[in-house]
Amino acid sequence: MTITADQIPGYRAGTWKIDATHSEVGFAIRHLAISKVKGKFEDFDATFVTGENPLDSSVTATAEVASVNTNEKNRDGHLRTGDFFEAEQFPQLTFASNGVRVVDGDFKVDGELTMRGVTKPVTFDFEFGGFGEDPYGNYKAGFTAKSVVKREDFGLTWNAPLEKGGFLLGDDVTITIDVQAALVA
Numbered sequence: 001m002t003i004t005a006d007q008i009p010g011y012r013a014g015t016w017k018i019d020a021t022h023s024e025v026g027f028a029i030r031h032l033a034i035s036k037v038k039g040k041f042e043d044f045d046a047t048f049v050t051g052e053n054p055l056d057s058s059v060t061a062t063a064e065v066a067s068v069n070t071n072e073k074n075r076d077g078h079l080r081t082g083d084f085f086e087a088e089q090f091p092q093l094t095f096a097s098n099g100v101r102v103v104d105g106d107f108k109v110d111g112e113l114t115m116r117g118v119t120k121p122v123t124f125d126f127e128f129g130g131f132g133e134d135p136y137g138n139y140k141a142g143f144t145a146k147s148v149v150k151r152e153d154f155g156l157t158w159n160a161p162l163e164k165g166g167f168l169l170g171d172d173v174t175i176t177i178d179v180q181a182a183l184v185a
Contacts (some may be wrong), residue, residue, distance in 0.1 A: 010131030030170025
């Protein structure tokens with residue numbers, strides 16, 4: 001499917017910086033096989049470049065592993081260890097897109113996610129929130145991007161068996177990124 005900038009109300013080509021106070025990089029994983037534990041990274045950054053053709057757009061993003069926050073101090077400390085992210089050796093998660101496409105009317109952003117020193121291809125489902133001006137004259141864009149990755153693909157293999165069968169943690173991690181970004185150039 002071909003899409004043009006004219007088909008996206010308010011679309012502007014340019015460079016955008018993430019507004020971290022109005023954005024969140026979060027994740028969720030199955031816990032005890034009955035519920036989900038959610039967390040987020042408090043320190044992150046991203047730059048988006050929207051092309052004259054929306055399908056020529058790109059993104060680069062980072063999240064600081066030490067900033068992981070699941071609202072439980074001991075768990076956050078464990079996540080920073082070699083059992084999980086190994087924050088001292090691998091202090092950042094990174095994502096760099098390498099393509100944008102439309103499938104059945106929905107945007108997909110393809111790229112390379114690096115976590116714990118392992119780089120894998122990942123596709124984010126991308127949903128536009130829209131474009132508009134804030135009260136201070138800044139032109140903003142909003143969107144949500146979501147992907148599901150297998151944590152073990154990135155070397156995050158720690159788990160614990162449960163007494164009644166199964167494991168403490170699920171295999172899939174849902175990454176959800178809610179973004180507001182400002183046009184800077």
